[in-house]
Amino acid sequence: MKYANEEHLLQNDASDYVEKYHEIVYAGITRSKSNLMILINKNDRFYEFFSVLLGKHESIEKEKTILEIINDSINNQISINIKYKQHNEILDKKDIKPYKILFMNDNYYVACEVNSKYKFSMFRLSSIKNIISTNDKFNLNIDIQDFVANIQTPFSTYRENYREHLIEVILEVDKLKAHIFESKLFLPSQKKLSSRENGNLVLSFQVTQEREIEDLIKKWLPYLKVIEPISLDEKIKTDIKQYLNS
Secondary structure: OOOOOOHHHHHOOOHHHHHHHHHHHHHHHHHHOOOOOOOOOOOOOOHHHHHHHHHOOOOOHHHHHHHHHHHHHHHOOOEEEEEEEEEOEEEEEEEEEEEEEEEOEEEEEEEEEOOOOOOOEEHHHHEEEEEEEEEEEEOOHHHHHHHHHHHHHOOOOOOHHHHHHOOOEEEEEEEOOOHHHHHHOOOOOOEEEEEEOOOEEEEEEEEEOOHHHOOOOOOOOOOOOEEEOOHHHHHHHHHHHHHHHH
């Protein structure tokens, strides 16, 4: 749908656009399927409104300069050196090759190729304390690029030819909550396998490690049951016992 003078409105005060077309803005925010980023001028009269409602999410304002360098490095495939806060220590991370900025679990991460045995790492944006562009160009690793494009959680782990190492997790959803899982993808790899005669739903997920899906299962207990792998089922049961006995 096109609106008259839409281009002119976008170039003017964003608050006027919100006030005149609040229904469009509301629809745009509520229809977001994955990542939602709201950019608003600090002097805008709606700034406080969004700050209060979205304040629980990580603010990136203080990382503006760092963010600009990262974006430039991603676009031009230039490696960077960073000072990174980890476990109350400031560590030097050199020759980092940034691929993409991701927003997951209310935090911004930089997905990067690194020179270590893991070859890949996720750096939380707020923990990057300093950054320097090396001006050294790098070539994208196709396998890592594909991994980043399909990454599901901050707990995704990379190994070379990662698709060959994916773990299939099969869950059974109680009929009382089946409609929720039929209408929503909790992970991008979620796939419906079948419906039981009793109304229960059987789903399949592809993960890089079992840790990726543990939180989802625990959140929906007792309505989720692990069918495969057995090791994950045993891990969940052990965690529950430890929690109850603590």
